[in-house]
Amino acid sequence: MTPLLEVIGLKKHFPVRRGMMQRRTGSVRAVDGVSFRLHRGKTLGLVGESGCGKTTVARTILRLTEPTSGRIVFDGLDLTAASPTELRALRPRMQMIFQDTHSSLNPRLSVGRSIAEPLREHTSMTRGQRQDRVGELMSIVGLDPKLAGRLPHEFSGGQRQRVGIARALALKPDLIICDEPISSLDISIQAQIVNLLADIQEEFGLTYLFISHDLRMVRHLCNRVAVMNEGKIVEMASAEALFREPGHPYTRALLSSLPRRPGPS
Amino acid sequence: MTPEPLDDGSRDLLRVRGLHTQFLSDRGLVHAVNDVSFSVRRGEALALVGESGCGKTATMLSVLRLLPPQRTRVRADEVSFKGRDLLGLDDEEMRRVRGAEIGMIFQDPRASLNPVLTIGRQLTESLEVHLRLGRRAARDRAIELLESVGIPRPASRFDDYPHQFSGGMCQRVMIAIALACEPSLLIADEPTTALDATIQAQILDLVSELRATREMAMIWITHDLSVVASLADRVAVMYGGSIVETAGARRLFDAPAHPYTRGLLASLPALGGEGRGRLTAIPGQPPDMTRLPEGCAFAARCPHAFGRCGEERPPLLPAGKEARVACWWDG
Ligand SMILES: Nc1ncnc2c1ncn2[C@@H]1O[C@H](COP(=O)(O)OP(=O)(O)OP(=O)(O)O)[C@@H](O)[C@H]1O
Ligand SMILES: Nc1ncnc2c1ncn2[C@@H]1O[C@H](COP(=O)(O)OP(=O)(O)OP(=O)(O)O)[C@@H](O)[C@H]1O
Ligand code: SF4
Ligand SMILES: [Mg+2]
Ligand SMILES: [Mg+2]
Numbered sequence: 368m369t370p371l372l373e374v375i376g377l378k379k380h381f382p383v384r385r386g387m388m389q390r391r392t393g394s395v396r397a398v399d400g401v402s403f404r405l406h407r408g409k410t411l412g413l414v415g416e417s418g419c420g421k422t423t424v425a426r427t428i429l430r431l432t433e434p435t436s437g438r439i440v441f442d443g444l445d446l447t448a449a450s451p452t453e454l455r456a457l458r459p460r461m462q463m464i465f466q467d468t469h470s471s472l473n474p475r476l477s478v479g480r481s482i483a484e485p486l487r488e489h490t491s492m493t494r495g496q497r498q499d500r501v502g503e504l505m506s507i508v509g510l511d512p513k514l515a516g517r518l519p520h521e522f523s524g525g526q527r528q529r530v531g532i533a534r535a536l537a538l539k540p541d542l543i544i545c546d547e548p549i550s551s552l553d554i555s556i557q558a559q560i561v562n563l564l565a566d567i568q569e570e571f572g573l574t575y576l577f578i579s580h581d582l583r584m585v586r587h588l589c590n591r592v593a594v595m596n597e598g599k600i601v602e603m604a605s606a607e608a609l610f611r612e613p614g615h616p617y618t619r620a621l622l623s624s625l626p627r628r629p630g631p632s
Numbered sequence: 633m634t635p636e637p638l639d640d641g642s643r644d645l646l647r648v649r650g651l652h653t654q655f656l657s658d659r660g661l662v663h664a665v666n667d668v669s670f671s672v673r674r675g676e677a678l679a680l681v682g683e684s685g686c687g688k689t690a691t692m693l694s695v696l697r698l699l700p701p702q703r704t705r706v707r708a709d710e711v712s713f714k715g716r717d718l719l720g721l722d723d724e725e726m727r728r729v730r731g732a733e734i735g736m737i738f739q740d741p742r743a744s745l746n747p748v749l750t751i752g753r754q755l756t757e758s759l760e761v762h763l764r765l766g767r768r769a770a771r772d773r774a775i776e777l778l779e780s781v782g783i784p785r786p787a788s789r790f791d792d793y794p795h796q797f798s799g800g801m802c803q804r805v806m807i808a809i810a811l812a813c814e815p816s817l818l819i820a821d822e823p824t825t826a827l828d829a830t831i832q833a834q835i836l837d838l839v840s841e842l843r844a845t846r847e848m849a850m851i852w853i854t855h856d857l858s859v860v861a862s863l864a865d866r867v868a869v870m871y872g873g874s875i876v877e878t879a880g881a882r883r884l885f886d887a888p889a890h891p892y893t894r895g896l897l898a899s900l901p902a903l904g905g906e907g908r909g910r911l912t913a914i915p916g917q918p919p920d921m922t923r924l925p926e927g928c929a930f931a932a933r934c935p936h937a938f939g940r941c942g943e944e945r946p947p948l949l950p951a952g953k954e955a956r957v958a959c960w961w962d963g
Binding site: 385416417423466511521529547551552553554555556561565582621 | 655657658659681682683684685688689690739740742743782783784788791796797798799800801803804821822825826827828829830831832855857895896899910911912913914917918920
């Protein structure tokens with residue numbers, strides 16, 4: 368079976384420039400030769416220390432950042448060689464939930480319009496249909512549809528994060544890259560969102576790349592997990608095997624530093 | 633360790649009484665904070681937990697006087713820090729308190745870092761202004777601080793701009809800036825959401841050390857209950873803009889009293905569990921903060937609600953040693 372997404376030897380090196388003349392003095396090897404395959408309907412977890420390159424992998428897959436080298440094949444089409452028209456046609460099928468709502472939501476657009484934007488751009492829905500869909504999307508992420516007229520800054524941190532999730536779900540994409548999608552939500556709403564992600568996966572065969580430092584959620588949601596360190600994947604295994612017997616010393620370190628679970632025993 | 637009494641003879645470093653905060657919105661008044669009272673002693677760590685949108689950030693921003701006055705109404709019977717009335721300070725004095733005596737870590741690190749200043753400059757600026765360090769000394773100290781929050785090779789990243797840092801790296805820069813001036817109170821709003829367990833542990837060690845050596849007090853807003861367990865002396869649980877339970881951390885985890893706190897603890901997934909089952913969420917929606925019910929704000933979702941709950945709001949009353957609960961049910 369051909370994978371929905373295949374990443375081959377992906378590299379992204381950011382130039383480091385210093386001084387008045389902004390001379391190039393070196394580079395940050397944010398992603399340094401990453402390869403993996405992701406099959407339709409599955410969830411791959413991507414974990415690793417802060418700064419190891421996870422967001423950069425995500426952004427290069429969506430071509431929000433130009434890769435230095437490597438290939439990204441989505442549903443048989445090589446994105447690195449695709450024309451702008453081909454890329455545009457694929458856009459609605461690949462969505463991202465951004466780690467950072469501050470830079471991903473337009474501060475001057477009401478959240479309702481932000482969520483409706485992909486619908487306006489990629490569907491022929493009427494205004495009324497879009498409004499209904501926005502209301503529906505807001506409800507499924509646990510936001511009151513009556514708040515659609517508010518600006519992003521009028522929401523709490525966790526509410527903004529859910530606006531980003533609603534927006535990513537709007538077009539019923541095939542692939543969603545979730546970059547710390549639940550990090551600023553309390554556990555009850557985390558549970559609600561994670562259940563929702565699992566439900567729509569079951570219903571529509573959605574595929575996820577799930578970036579998170581929350582190993583409990585990764586364990587819960589993912590079929591396979593890739594562990595990154597300094598721009599490279601150092602271990603990849605089924606979620607079950609990885610948590611049962613982590614192979615790489617780095618993975619062991621990551622797992623052993625997990626804070627203990629509180630709560631009534 | 634017994635905290636020394638402060639100027640006014642009490643041991644409270646920060647004391648808040650009867651805080652109310654409302655936002656003006658196109659749908660009417662948002663009652664974000666309703667009659668909130670709490671205090672923090674020198675060296676004490678208070679965790680503030682509660683559902684998304686329940687008023688945690690609004691509470692802290694009100695105390696720090698950081699909400700835009702045009703669209704907000706804040707009133708309180710008392711907001712005092714080291715015995716000084718913060719509501720009575722002029723803007724300049726308040727700025728000095730915020731920079732030098734109270735360190736803040738904001739929920740959205742990228743939004744609170746200045747995009748056009750280098751990381752290094754943002755740190756040295758506050759060191760130069762508040763600690764009166766010279767350029768050289770400020771730079772050395774800044775690099776030390778970046779190292780202490782786990783930024784690898786900090787000297788080589790000193791001249792980077794925020795957009796060149798990862799989400800978790802920006803968060804750690806915020807932490808370094810907040811700690812730079814050796815504050816006596818640290819207010820941290822979801823400070824480790826973007827950090828993996830390894831670095832989170834390092835940050836928690838760092839602040840614990842500052843508590844031990846300098847008696848730094850903290851208010852730690854978080855949804856991460858494992859962080860609460862390893863860090864907090866006391867926990868305040870908020871729901872619908874009010875504190876509904878406050879207790880020592882141990883007691884709260886062993887015997888949560890308020891039905892909302894119980895629901896919160898029950899939604900924790902286990903790491904050793906069977907994996908892909910369903911997680912338990914508290915059923916129902918959070919209350920509409922523009923139209924809070926007359927009775928208990930949790931009533932619509934509470935498994936124990938009965939007649940009185942819908943009619944009368946339960947006050948926060950003592951329930952055992954150093955604990956308070958706002959609930960009519962006595963199960
Ligand atoms: N500027 C604003 N105008 C109108 N409503 C606001 C504004 N800021 C916050 N709110 C509302 O006030 C309530 C409390 O917000 P607050 O940011 O304090 O929540 P929070 O507890 O910090 O949540 P989170 O965990 O999601 O960050 C929310 O319902 C939010 O939608
Ligand atoms: N635009 C950029 N210019 C220069 N360096 C960058 C840029 N974007 C990212 N980097 C660097 O690349 C490395 C990887 O960053 P990335 O954001 O991918 O990390 P991450 O794994 O997502 O971390 P986190 O868990 O903290 O979000 C970091 O060292 C970061 O500073
Ligand atoms: S007061 Fe009533 S509704 Fe509110 S938490 Fe207690 S039992 Fe539930
Ligand atoms: Mg990231
Ligand atoms: Mg908040």
